[in-house]
Amino acid sequence: xxxxxxxxxxxxxxxxxxxxxxxxxxxxxxxxxxxxxxxxxxxxxxxxxxxxxxxxxxxxxxxxxxxxxxxxxxxxxxxxxxxxxxxxxxxxxxxxxxxxxxxxxxxxxxxxxxxxxxxxxxxxxxxxxxxxxxxxxxxxxxxxxxxxxxxxxxxxxxxxxxxxxxxxxxxxxxxxxxxxxxxxxxxxxxxxxxxxxxxxxxxxxxxxxxxxxxxxxxxxxxxxxxxxxxxxxxxxxxxxxxxxxxxxxxxxxxxxxxxxxxxxxxxxxxxxxxxxxxxxxxxxxxxxxxxxxxxxxxxxxxxxxxxxxxxxxxxxxxxxxxxxxxxxxxxxxxxxxxxxxxxxxxxxxxxxxxxxxxxxxxxxxxxxxxxxxxxxxxxxxxxxxxxxxxxxxxxxxxxxxxxxxxxxxxxxxxxxxxxxxxxxxxxxxxxxxxxxxxxxxxxxxxxxxxxxxxxxxxxxxxxxxxxxxxxxxxxxxxxxxxxxxxxxxxxxxxxxxxxxxxxxxxxxxxxxxxxxxxxxxxxxxxxxxxxxxxxxxxxxxxxxxxxxxxxxxxxxxxxxxxxxxxxxxxxxxxxxxxxxxxxxxxxxxxxxxxxxxxxxxxxxxxxxxxxxxxxxxxxxxxxxxxxxxxxxxxxxxxxxxxxxxxxxxxxxxxxxxxxxxxxxxxxxxxxxxxxxxxxxxxx
DNA sequence: CCCCAATGTCATGAC
DNA sequence: CAGTCATGACATTGG
Numbered sequence: 174x175x176x177x178x179x180x181x182x183x184x185x186x187x188x189x190x191x192x193x194x195x196x197x198x199x200x201x202x203x204x205x206x207x208x209x210x211x212x213x214x215x216x217x218x219x220x221x222x223x224x225x226x227x228x229x230x231x232x233x234x235x236x237x238x239x240x241x242x243x244x245x246x247x248x249x250x251x252x253x254x255x256x257x258x259x260x261x262x263x264x265x266x267x268x269x270x271x272x273x274x275x276x277x278x279x280x281x282x283x284x285x286x287x288x289x290x291x292x293x294x295x296x297x298x299x300x301x302x303x304x305x306x307x308x309x310x311x312x313x314x315x316x317x318x319x320x321x322x323x324x325x326x327x328x329x330x331x332x333x334x335x336x337x338x339x340x341x342x343x344x345x346x347x348x349x350x351x352x353x354x355x356x357x358x359x360x361x362x363x364x365x366x367x368x369x370x371x372x373x374x375x376x377x378x379x380x381x382x383x384x385x386x387x388x389x390x391x392x393x394x395x396x397x398x399x400x401x402x403x404x405x406x407x408x409x410x411x412x413x414x415x416x417x418x419x420x421x422x423x424x425x426x427x428x429x430x431x432x433x434x435x436x437x438x439x440x441x442x443x444x445x446x447x448x449x450x451x452x453x454x455x456x457x458x459x460x461x462x463x464x465x466x467x468x469x470x471x472x473x474x475x476x477x478x479x480x481x482x483x484x485x486x487x488x489x490x491x492x493x494x495x496x497x498x499x500x501x502x503x504x505x506x507x508x509x510x511x512x513x514x515x516x517x518x519x520x521x522x523x524x525x526x527x528x529x530x531x532x533x534x535x536x537x538x539x540x541x542x543x544x545x546x547x548x549x550x551x552x553x554x555x556x557x558x559x560x561x562x563x564x565x566x567x568x569x570x571x572x573x574x575x576x577x578x579x580x581x582x583x584x585x586x587x588x589x590x591x592x593x594x595x596x597x598x599x600x601x602x603x604x605x606x607x608x609x610x611x612x613x614x615x616x617x618x619x620x621x622x623x624x625x626x627x628x629x630x631x632x633x634x635x636x637x638x639x640x641x642x643x644x645x646x647x648x649x650x651x652x653x654x655x656x657x658x659x660x661x662x663x664x665x666x667x668x669x670x671x672x673x674x675x676x677x678x679x680x681x682x683x684x685x686x687x688x689x690x691x692x693x694x695x696x697x698x699x700x701x702x703x704x705x706x707x708x709x710x711x712x713x714x715x716x717x718x719x720x721x722x723x724x725x726x727x728x729x730x731x732x733x734x735x736x737x738x739x740x741x742x743x744x745x746x747x748x749x750x751x752x753x754x755x756x757x758x759x760x761x762x763x764x765x766x767x768x769x770x771x772x773x774x775x776x777x778x779x780x781x782x783x784x785x786x787x788x789x790x791x792x793x794x795x796x797x798x799x800x801x802x803x804x805x806x807x808x809x810x811x812x813x814x815x816x817x818x819x820x821x822x823x824x825x826x827x828x829x830x831x832x833x834x835x836x837x838x839x840x841x842x843x844x845x846x847x848x849x850x851x852x853x854x855x856x
Numbered sequence: 857c858c859c860c861a862a863t864g865t866c867a868t869g870a871c
Numbered sequence: 872c873a874g875t876c877a878t879g880a881c882a883t884t885g886g
Contacts, residue, residue: 699864721874751864753876758863761878 700744707737709744716741717748811836 701713709716710731719727724745728738808821819836827837 747865749875750866750877754864754878757877757879 700747703740704744707740709733709737709741711741713744713748716744717752719745 698713704711704713704716711727716724728741733741804826805821807826808819808824811819813819823839824836825839825842827835827842829835
C-alpha cells in the first residue's frame with residue numbers, strides 16, 4: 174500500500190473515491206483519494222457527479238487523518254463487481270482532471286490511489302499522479318512522476334509524465350534513475366503552496382493580511398510541516414522498485430491515472446492485450462483528439478501531459494521557489510513541453526527572472542494555438558492568469574512591471590515609474606508600438622516587462638498570433654496534439670494578450686487579440702481587468718461609488734501596495750470622471766432637447782399669434798366697415814336748422830367726455846387737432 | 857478604408 | 872487644500 178504525502182497539511186479534506194473499472198475483461202478496483210485544499214468542495218462534488226461520475230462506484234468522504242498528517246488511502250472499500258460501461262474511465266479521468274481545479278479554486282490537489290483489485294495481474298494502476306504535483310512546483314510533479322513511472326524503466330514511464338519524460342530524455346530511465354527527494358520536494362512544495370495560497374486568496378484580503386502579519390508564526394509551522402514531510406515513514410515509502418515489480422509482487426502499488434492509460438495504450442502485452450484507448454473509448458477519443466487521425470499521438474501521453482499541465486497551471490512561478498538552474502533545466506515541465514518547438518528556452522540563463530518566466534515564455538510561444546484553445550474552458554485563464562501574474566511575482570516586481578512610462582493608468586503611475594527597469598523592454602518594442610500609442614494598458618505593461626525580463630527569447634506576440642501552427646511540419650502531430658491536450662498554460666495569456674495587442678499594434682490587432690480574452694474578461698472594462706490583474710480586493714463599482722471617507726478608510730484598512738493604491742485612485746478618478754462625463758453629456762443632450770422643444774413651442778406660439786393677429790385684423794376691418802356704415806347712416810338722418818341734410822364731408826361726429834355726441838364742422842376739428850399737435854410739439 | 861456616433865479619458869477650472 | 876463636478880478637447884471603439 175503506497176501512501177503519498179501531500180505537500181500541504183492544513184485544512185482541506187480527503188475525498189475518497191472507490192472506483193470499479195471493468196474494461197474488456199480487466200477489472201480494476203481503484204481507490205482514489207482527492208485531497209482538497211479548499212472548503213468542502215460541494216461544487217466539485219457536484220461536478221464530479223455531473224461529469225459522468227461513477228454512479229456505480231462507491232464514494233466516501235473521509236476526513237483528513239490528522240492535521241499535517243498523510244491522507245491514507247489504504248482502506249479498501251468493498252464495491253460492487255458489476256461491469257462498468259466502457260468510457261467510464263475516461264470520464265473518471267475527466268472528472269478528476271482539469272475542470273475541477275480552476276472552477277473550485279482548489280490550489281492544489283493530489284490524486285493518489287491504491288490498487289485493490291488485481292485482475293489479470295494488473296494491479297493497482299493509480300498512484301501518485303503528476304497532476305497532484307502541481308502545487309508543489311515543478312519539483313513535485315517530477316517527484317510524483319518519478320515515483321510512479323520512471324522506476325520501472327518502461328517507456329511508458331516517459332510518456333506518463335512530460336516532466337519525467339523530459340528528464341529521462343536527458344537521463345536514461347531505469348531502476349537506477351535518480352529518484353528525487355520526494356520528502357524534500359514535498360516540503361518545498363508545501364511551502365510554495367502555502368505561500369501562494371496566501372497570495373492567491375484574494376477572496377479574503379484581511380485574512381491574507383493577517384497571514385502576512387503572522388508570517389513568522391507560520392514559518393515555524395512550516396518547519397513543523399517540513400519535519401513531517403521528512404517523515405522517515407514517507408522516505409521509506411519512496412518507490413524503489415519498478416512498477417512492474419510492484420505489480421508482479423502484488424504489493425500495494427501507487428500508480429497514476431496516466432499509468433493506467435499508458436498500460437491501456439502502450440502496453441498491450443501487459444494484461445490488457447492490445448486494448449487501445451481508441452478501441453476502448455472511441456467516442457471520447459474522437460472528441461479529444463481533434464480528428465487528428467493521421468497524427469501519431471499517444472493518448473496516454475496526451476492525458477499525462479494534460480495532467481502535467483495541471484502542474485504547469487498550478488505551478489505558477491513563485492518567488493519563494495527558486496530552484497537551482499540545473500534542477501530547473503532538468504525538471505522544468507514547461508521546457509519539456511516546448512522542447513519540440515524550440516530549444517531556445519533551454520538556453521535560458523539561470524537568472525532569477527528567467528526562473529519566473531518559463532511559464533510565461535511557454536505561453537508566449539504557444540500563442541500560436543490560441544485559436545484551438547479558445548473554446549476551452551476559458552475560466553481557467555482567469556484563475557491561472559491571476560495566479561501567475563500576481564502571485565507568481567514579488568509584489569515589488571509586479572509593481573515594476575506595471576510602472577511603465579507609457580502607462581495610461583493615470584498620472585500617478587507616470588510619476589512613479591521606474592524608468593531604468595523598463596528601458597530595455599521599451600527599446601526592444603518601440604518599433605512595434607504605434608505612434609499613437611499614447612496610452613497602454615497596465616496589462617500591456619506587465620506583458621512588456623515580462624517579455625523584456627525574459628529577454629525576448631520567444632517570438633513577438635504578433636508573429637505568434639499569426640503563426641500558423643499547422644505549418645510546423647516537423648512535429649506536426651505531436652505539436653498539434655499538444656495544443657489540444659495540454660496547452661492549458663495558454664490560459665495565462667488572455668489579459669496579457671489583450672494588453673499586448675493594445676500596446677504592440679494599436680488599430681488592427683486589438684480585435685484579433687480580443688478573441689483570446691475569455692468571455693469574462695471580454696466583458697470587463699480595462700480598469701476591471703487591471704484591478705483583477707493586481708488582485709485588488711474591491712470591485713471597480715465599489716471603488717468608484719464609495720464615499721470618500723469610506724474610501725480612505727478602506728485604503729488604510731487594507732494592506733495595499735503603492736501600485737494597488739495608485740490604481741485604485743486612478744480607477745476612482747476615472748470612474749468618477751466617467752460618470753461625470755456621462756452626466757455632462759446627458760445634461761448637454763437634455764439641454765439641446767429642451768432647446769429644441771422650446772423652439773418648437775415658440776414656433777407653435779408664433780403660428781397661433783399670427784392666426785390671432787389675422788383674426789383680429791379681420792375683426793378690426795369688420796368693425797371699421799360697420800362704423801363707416803353707421804356713420805353714414807347717422808349723417809343721412811341728420812338735418813340742420815333749415816331741415817336740410819348734413820353733408821358728411823363738412824361735419825364730423827365727435828363724442829365728448831360726458832358721453833354726448835356733437836356735430837362739429839371739420840374745420841374746427843382739424844384746427845383743434847393742429848393746435849393740440851402744436852402744443853404737444855411744444856412740450 | 858472612411859465616416860460617424862457613442863464612449864472613455866485627460867486637462868482644467870469652478871465650487 | 873483635497874475632493875468632486877462640469878466641460879471642452881481628444882482618443883478609442885464599433886457599426
